[in-house]
Amino acid sequence: MCGIVGILGSEPVADRLVEALRRLEYRGYDSAGVATLEGMAIARRRAEGKLHNLAKRLVEEPLEGTIGIGHTRWATHGAPTESNAHPHATDAVAVVHNxxxxxxxxxxxxxxxxxYLPQTQTDTEVVALWVTRELARGATPEQAVANTLEHLHGAFALALMFHDHPGLLIAARRGAPLAVGYGENEIYLGSDAMALAPFTARLSYLEDGDWAIITHDGVIIRDASGEVVKRPVETSQASALLVDKGNHRHFMAKEIDEQPETxxxxxxxxVDMASETAALREGLPFDFASLPRxxxxxxxxxxYAGCVAKYWFERYARLPVDIDVASEFRYREPPLMPNGLSLFISQSGETADxxxxLRYCASQDQHIASLIxxxxxxxxxxxxxVFPILCGPEIGVASTKxxxxxxxxxxxxxxxxxxxxGVLTPEAERQLVHALVGLPSAVSEALRAETQIMEIARHLSRAKDVLYLGRGQMFPIAMEGALKLKEISYIHAEGYPAGELKHGPIALIDEDMPVIVVAPSDELVDKTLSNMQEVAARGGRIILITDExxxxxxxxxxxxxxxxxQVSSFVAPIVxxxxxxxxxxxxxxxxGTDVDQPRNLAKSVTVE
Structure with a gap:
């Protein structure tokens, strides 16, 4: 989603605001802007499209203020135009909002x-207008923000700057993440640690409901009730995670190639690669042996990763698994067995749904684990x-590594x-871990098919619809393949269980319909190949992903x-x-699409 940065500094901040915004590009955006105080006046520079448009604008019309806020916007209300771009401002206040x-x-x-009438199509402008009215009624900036926050419903992060207070930023967080960074004679705001990594590694993370008053004298943080609270200052490792494309054309290509290493x-x-045993390093607040579900x-x-995991946990641990997309699960409010384990998977760790x-399950006597x-x-x-995935920052919006x-x-x-x-014997455990240990080399070998795939892709790019088929553990991979194609090429694609082909999708098959069949040799391959023959009999163009x-x-x-x-069926979905x-x-x-930042998509979806 949108990215927020802010700097209360001692030197001009505009160029550094843009630098910080560049590190938030991975979130996805369609416009950007910055605002600083020039004397006692709020000055803004905004631009549609990519950050280089904003940077060019700043070269033509530079800003010299030593306090400022910046934003990359992913449109939710109003078109992605310059007038709808953040910061939004009145004569009294400027605001950026996620x-x-x-x-x-x-x-x-x-x-x-x-x-007080809006000049834009956005929901954000209401914050600037409400604060302005509070100020006009005699409130201080702190009082104006506190009164405004009481009236706002939703999930958001805010940063505000005031025309007659050149040493003041106010930030607020309700749902969306926000961090405060501490530098030498400067204080920073950012949607995450990566944005602030060029400036400082010392960060405080605002908790839900917090709002912060930032001056040159320091930071005062108040909780949702208005009480002054302290949030720990931590040393972030994000500064060690700087990435670029290297010799790749896109971040996505780089991240695909990084997978043997990641x-x-x-x-x-x-895993303990030496003993070929599982090796959990986290102290578990539950016992796998006694989990009911x-x-x-x-x-x-x-x-889709969770869908594959359902096969694994049920087959290799005999642990019953329920899985649902979070946007549906949260509203079903399903009954949960006491002392069960609820596992939440999120690359960003900020996905709103x-x-x-998670919060629903925490209220239902569940152990809470996350894969983050x-x-x-x-x-x-x-x-x-928390179970970390440890793959480093992923910049491409379409997830790969x-x-x-x-x-x-x-x-x-x-x-x-x-x-x-007690489901796996020591020998069975060793065999499964051995298969896992062989994954990096198997993935490296799979990457060698890239030249052939480039040629196939040229033909695929002319298709209007594509069908992906898989069975068992390969069904989620078929769905993931269809999702990837939709995300970045904008071609309509669907992933289906191969056994369901005759229950409807087969009606779509003709000579113009590419059908991608994911079928490595496992116990179900014969059945999948039989479904594939049904496609061939109807003229479908089959692209088969399999082993020798x-x-x-x-x-x-x-x-x-x-x-x-050819690998163990256990790890075949990954390969x-x-x-x-x-x-x-x-x-x-x-x-010719924008691979790293496809239209209408954001890396981190922090609203419903």
Whole structure:
């Protein structure tokens, strides 16, 4: 979602605000802007599109203020135009906002009675107008913000700057993340640690409901009740995570190529490679052996990782698993067995629906665990135990290395659960861990098919619809492949269980319909290949992802075979993920889309 930065400094801040915003590009955005105080006046520079447009504007019309706020916007209310870009301002106050003000229409109606009328289509402007009215009625900036916060409904983070207070920033957080950074004679605000990494590693994270008064004398943090509170100052490691594209055309390409290394990193946390045993390093607040049920909830790609994990936990640990997308789970309010384990998967750790599902489960006598890439996130902080995926920052909006890291961690957890529950013998555990230890090399081998996949993708780029088929553990990989293609190429695609083909989707098959079949040789491959023949009989163009054994059994009716190395069926979903990622990536490249920042998408979805 949107990104917020702020600097209360001693030197001009505009260029540094833009630098910080660049580190928030991974969240997705469609416009950007900064505001500083020039004397006693608020000055803004805003631009549609990418940050280089804003940077160019600042070269043409520089800002010299030593206090400022900045923003990358992902449109939720109003088109992505310059007038709708943040910061929003009146003569008295400027504001940047991440999230949604749910009751903004009612607030605007109230403001209109006093002649305060909006100039934009956004929900954010209501904050600037309400604060301005409070100031006009004689409130101090602190009082004006406190009174405004009482009237706002929704999930948001805010940063405000005032025209006649050149040494004051006020920030507030309700739902959306916000951090305060402490530098030498300067104080910073940011949506996450990465934004502030060029300036400081000393951060405080505002908790839900907090608001902060920032001056040169220091930071006063008040909680939702208005009481002054202290939040610990932590040393962030984000400064060690600076990334660039290297010699890759896109971050997504770089992140796909990084997967042998990132999977190795994840494995090192979850298995003892020397003894080939599971090795959980977290102190567990529960015992796998006594768990009655596991409930998994996540969104998007993380949900598909959970779907694969359901097969693993049920097969290798005999642990019953329920899984649902968080945006549905949170409203079903399902009955949960006491002392069950609820596991939440989120790359960012800030996904709004997943966080809401977590809080529901926490209220239902559940142990709370999370599988997270951002250990300083809200979901991580509200979990009883956090399982890190350790893949480093993922900049491309379409998840790649985070997905395979999630799968790798979940596989390690399933083995640990199987051992704890007495389902796996020591030899069976060793065999599964051995398969995991071989993953980096298998993934590296799978990446070698890229040249062939580039050629296939050129043909795929001309399709209007694509069907992905898989069975068993490969069904979630089929869904993930379809999602990736939709996300970055904008081609309509659907992932289906192969056994359901005759229950409807087969009606779509004709010579113009590419069908991608994910079918490494496992106990279900014969059934999947049988479904594939039904597609061939109706003229469908089949692209088969399989290993050498599956390729030999496929027959002659396959247009293309993408070979992956033959591995244990346990880890085959992870290896099969590589070609579906590459297919999506190279199809999008062939079509000329914005691969790293596809339209309408954001990396971290912090609102419903």
């Amino acid at each position: 999230g949604i003000i749910e009751n903004f229409r009612a607030l605007l109606a109230d403001l209109a009675q006093d002649g 999977i190795s990193h994840t494995l090192s946390h979850y 596991l409930t998994i909830s996540a969104c998007g790609t993380a949900y 997943t966080l809401a599902a 890439n951002t250990l300083e996130s809200t979901i991580a902080r509200e979990s009883d135990v 985070a997905f395979t890291a999630q799968l790798t961690a979940l596989a390690g957890l399933a083995v640990a659960a199987g051992r704890a529950r 054994v599956g390729a030999n059994a496929a027959g002659k009716d396959v247009a293309e075979i993408i070979r992956i190395p 099969a993920t590589i070609p579906v990622q590459l297919l999506a990536y190279h199809t999008a490249v062939a079509m």
